[in-house]
Amino acid sequence: MTQAGVYGQRLGRGLHVKEAPVLITRSLRSAEVAVTEVRNDKPTPELSGSLPAEDAYLVSLKLRDYPACECWEEGRYVTREDIRAGATYLYDLKRDPRYVIDKPFHSLFFYLPRPALHDMARRPGAPRIGELSYEPGVGHDDGVIRHIGASLQEALRRPDETNQLFIDHMMLALTAHVAQTYGGLKPVAEPSRGGLAPWQVKRACDRLDSDLSGKVALEQIATELGLSVSHFSRAFRISTGLPPHQWLLRQRVKAATQLMTVRNLPLSEIAISAGFANQSHFTRVFTQMVGVSPGAWRRETHGGPDA
Structure with a gap:
């Protein structure tokens, strides 16, 4: 079966890593949501590969400092920023996000297609979620994503010991949090x-x-x-x-x-x-x-x- 989303090995190829452990949930009726761990302690300096254009986002939790990260979108240089471990960054896959890989890196990438975000808004009177709010290269201090990321890191290390219910639960929480925090969805009382x-x-x-x-x-x-x-x-x-x-x-x-x-x-x-x-x-x-x-x-x- 051909993989549709930008996660696992498909994401790993774009970031020039051979190993890209992934966990996937199919609990959201419209689409798959996934988390991929990528790490390279000795990268070959080059620009990351172009990822398939999709109406989807990557939400990345950085697990290692990455000074002077040069960010690109739509084939153009955008900014150079110091990335700190523990920060969250958003990438719009419609904009061909890329960055210069010239230092060791370690991150988690959550793949969130738009249908999954719309699933969060399926209640009477709720508006559809528009574009997520972010600036290229600007990180967010997001304790919820840090907590979810830490929990899923353990699951990525021991996939055989992780039950699907736990993955579904954490991915549902992640999707709802992103929809509310960056997509303007108001939480239900x-x-x-x-x-x-x-x-x-x-x-x-x-x-x-x-x-x-x-x-x-x-x-x-x-x-x-x-x-x-x-x-x-x-x-x-x-x-x-x-x-x-x-x-x-x-x-x-x-x-x-x-x-x-x-x-x-x-x-x-x-x-x-x-x-x-x-x-x-x-x-x-x-x-x-x-x-x-x-x-x-x-x-x-x-x-x-x-x-």
Whole structure:
């Protein structure tokens, strides 16, 4: 299948990097949203490649200082600015954004096509989002994007241990934040109540429980309930006290504790059966949530083996 958006290897080629780890969500009904990590510690000095022109934006979180960055748009020099680690920069793919690569760099790039931004405005009376507000080469001190970026960096390092619900949740938050902060979308006032109906809670929980690996997407569950992704995520949290990806982690740990009552079942098998990627992933999550390692919990509770 041909990749449509400017993310992953397609973005990596433009920035002259061989490795471009990517996470993709399809929770937004109109388009894919993705985050790509790009890094080059020993670049060959040259102008970055021209990226495919699209009605889309790249929102970049810089993870390393880049002094005197020379920025270009539409084939013309625009500005030279000092880029600071932790700052957020916006690029309009309709304008052929490029820059001179002559120093080591490390960044996250969020790919946001316009249909994904319009999805955020799908409510009565909400205007369509116009052009995002930014100046070429001018960074923003954006704590929300720093937080989301830090969370997704961990997921990019361990993609096999990251469930799709978590990716969907973080990308939805990122898209909504960009639409509000740079696109002028006014946030919807949170209702004092508004959780799911009891039958919806049961169906959603049953759906999540049926696949502890977390491969089911938020959009899939929301569609089955006749809801938008953002409405479902908010209402699920009101009803259960947890966002879907955290609720699923709790169910994995619950399943694992039940399996650990089987005296001779190895922890490696328990990990896979409970939806974890491997034993180390199981140990890390279980220890964070319970306070002790799975082996210690089983010894203290049932006197079972360590592995």
